[in-house]
Amino acid sequence: MGSLRPEPNRRKRSPSLRRSAGRRSTSKGASGASGALSGALGFTSTLSEVDVIGSTEFDWRGELTPEGFLDGLDELPKPIFALCRSPEDVSKEIEVGYSRILRDPRVSVRIIDRSNRAVAVLDGAVRTPHRFRIQRRVSLVELLVSAGGLTDAAGGEIRIQRPRDLSCRERREATSDGESRPNVTIIKITDLLNGLPEANPIIVSGDIITVLEAYPIYVIGGVMRPGKIDSRSKVTLSRAISMSGGFSRSADKESIAIIRKEGGAGEILEVSLAKIENGEVDDPILKPFDIVDVREKGKPPKRPISDPEQISRRVGTGVSEYALKIID
Structure with missing residues (x-):
């Protein structure tokens, strides 16, 4: 047992100091x-x-x-x-x-x-979004598996946002001049599936992981399967129609409208697929959130839709409602 040496001017103990009484053995190392x-x-x-x-x-x-x-x-x-x-x-x-x-x-x-540490959050295109309380070393792949894996809506990238001053790893990754490295990392899903080590980083407390969803394009009107298609790469007008099952019997190939909203302003592009097939005009590449309206013969043009939310409305779940898993 340690013995006290004389110290005439010992400082007063801070009120925040909390003693523990008689619960230890001297044999403990x-x-x-x-x-x-x-x-x-x-x-x-x-x-x-x-x-x-x-x-x-x-x-x-x-x-x-x-x-x-x-x-x-x-x-x-x-x-x-x-x-x-x-x-x-x-x-x-x-x-x-x-x-x-x-x-x-x-x-x-x-x-x-460690229960009061910030939790990591995994959401986006995963089967079961979760919050994670991390108490040991854990990788991105392990958390993805724990969340049930990716959904069909997954795009090509995973974004990891690391808030400042919430983990020791982020602190160690500061550069020599004292400035933190960029706190947003983008992981390509193809790299992750190919087993590249750098695509499977260690996740720490406070990380916000989002599996980005493919951008939607909407095809309505005279197609066999009207609705949303997921755009993971460049999609042309003719391919979007093909992905929607092709034209219906009532479709008017000469009258197709691409409804596009950019910067708060909307525009309608009139396109003829017959001219595209004949090589008279280029097959336009669609942009995220475009609405393709294939008009139908004998029916008046539909009222323009400027907001995709009128077609597919999604109600998000608050992060606080995600189930909490402890990684220990």
């Missing part, structure tokens, strides 16, 4: 305790504990200050910076500090509660 829960000390929402082996007077439990220091260890000669450091490293520095007032102190630092 510092390395074993700190290694029991690996990982760096996180941000202010992580609850941590300092255990001076064989003594309860100098034990501490609390969170980090906004600047990243242990809040309340006033017996030490200087504040202990702990943000994103391992419990083992912090233990060693505390031992050095306590060696001024204790003989051969042995210190264990461990993380006891």
Whole structure:
């Protein structure tokens, strides 16, 4: 057990310091305790504990200050910076500090509660969007599998947004001049399926992962299967009609309207598929959210639709309603 050395001017203990009473054995090793829960000390929402082996007077439990220091260890000669450091490293520095007032102190630092850390969110074109509380190393693929995989609406990319100051990994990825790297990463699904390591990054607390959906194009009127088609690559007018089952018997190939809304203004492009087939005009490439209206013989033109929401209205689910999974 450590013995106190004389220290006439000991500073007053901070009110935030919380003692623990008579619950430890002197046989416990510092390395074993700190290694029991690996990982760096996180941000202010992580609850941590300092255990001076064989003594309860100098034990501490609390969170980090906004600047990243242990809040309340006033017996030490200087504040202990702990943000994103391992419990083992912090233990060693505390031992050095306590060696001024204790003989051969042995210190264990461990993380006891990560439940208040920011959750990672996975949504978009996955079968079951989820929130994840991450307590161990986890990859993008593992979370995608946990969410049931991709849906047919998935486009070609996955966006990972990493808010600043919510994870130690983001802090370590700061450049030498102190500026953070771009906090938005785009992963190509083809690279992920091909097993490229860089396409399967480690996900950390606070990450927002969105499997981007293919841009919709709407085909209505004189086609066999009117409705939405997903555009994962360039789609021409003739291909969009083919993807919708082709023309119906009542279709007027000479009268097709492409309704397009850009920058708040709408326009209607009149197209003749017969002229396209004869090579008289180019087959136009459709843009995301275009509406193709194949007019029908003997029927008056429909009232122009300027908003795709009139065709397919989606009601989003709030992130807070996603099921929470713990990755431990």
